[in-house]
Amino acid sequence: DQQVKQNSPSLSVQEGRISILNCDYTNSMFDYFLWYKKYPAEGPTFLISISSIKDKNEDGRFTVFLNKSAKHLSLHIVPSQPGDSAVYFCAASEVGGSARQLTFGSGTQLTVLP
Amino acid sequence: GAGVSQSPSNKVTEKGKDVELRCDPISGHTALYWYRQSLGQGLEFLIYFQGNSAPDKSGLPSDRFSAERTGGSVSTLTIQRTQQEDSAVYLCASRKSGLIAFFGQGTRLTVV
Numbered sequence: 244d245q246q247v248k249q250n251s252p253s254l255s256v257q258e259g260r261i262s263i264l265n266c267d268y269t270n271s272m273f274d275y276f277l278w279y280k281k282y283p284a285e286g287p288t289f290l291i292s293i294s295s296i297k298d299k300n301e302d303g304r305f306t307v308f309l310n311k312s313a314k315h316l317s318l319h320i321v322p323s324q325p326g327d328s329a330v331y332f333c334a335a336s337e338v339g340g341s342a343r344q345l346t347f348g349s350g351t352q353l354t355v356l357p
Numbered sequence: 358g359a360g361v362s363q364s365p366s367n368k369v370t371e372k373g374k375d376v377e378l379r380c381d382p383i384s385g386h387t388a389l390y391w392y393r394q395s396l397g398q399g400l401e402f403l404i405y406f407q408g409n410s411a412p413d414k415s416g417l418p419s420d421r422f423s424a425e426r427t428g429g430s431v432s433t434l435t436i437q438r439t440q441q442e443d444s445a446v447y448l449c450a451s452r453k454s455g456l457i458a459f460f461g462q463g464t465r466l467t468v469v
Contacts (some may be wrong), residue, residue: 248397275456286361286448286460287400332400336456341369344390345450345458349399 246270247335249348257356262320264351266333269314273335278307279320279346281330290331291318294338323355359383360463363449369467370439378434378464382451389432390458391424395445403447406432439468 250268256262266276274295279287293300293307293316294318300307306319320327330352362381370376381441382389402416406426417423421439426432436443446465450458 266371277457278459284462286363286450286462289457289459292457334400338456344402344405344416346402347392 245347245349246334247348249325249331249333249351251351252349253352253354255354255356258325259292262318262323262327262353262355264318264320264331264333264353266316266318266348268290268316268335270335270337270346271314271335275336275338276307276309276316277334277336278305279334279347280327281332281350287332295357320340320353323353325355325357326354328355350355361449361451361459363447363464365464366462367465367467369469371463372441373438373466375378375435375437376439376466377383378436378449378466380434380448380451382449382463383453383459384430386451386453387429387440387467388452388458388461389426390450390452391432391434392448392450393445393446394448394464395442395461400448409420434464441468 276314277292278290280290281287291302291305309316330350332350334347365381387408389406392400404424405413421437424434446463448463450460452458
């Protein structure tokens, strides 16, 4: 039973346009969310995060939106650049949980076309 | 070190053999995770260590898998009697007091 779902395995956008990557979760106990970016043959690198007390967090070209009622978060990249081409994973965690494991989605391959 | 270091970076082993994968976390990081990514799949949680607490082993897929963390630092993931379905990239991550985990580059395990 996937608690974190990324329903789009791939996404292609034109350079300069907006990329929107989506993530849904089912566990209402999740209260901290992260996005990671992964290039081939490398480990995932942290990109941006958001706490459940917020609905938006922005860092340069990257913005994460959280809709708690819909159990949905999205990552916006604008403007998209060819170097953004990578697999993007969303992850969720229970801050108050004893395990604090990160539960990951299956990833979305973003391709930014020049 | 500056980042999470994993060794070896690649490992090819014969079916039925045991393998050990090593993770050196970032110095001072108290939490350590192991994940694996099979071909075309997402990141699958395996095990989590936090300080001196008992590890969360809930993600280990079978009793052929085990992990230990010595001295609160280096961790070793051991897979006994490897099977072809164990082929994957095994990723280690560490975290300090915050909620952001930092990953190593992974070990690509191929069981032939």
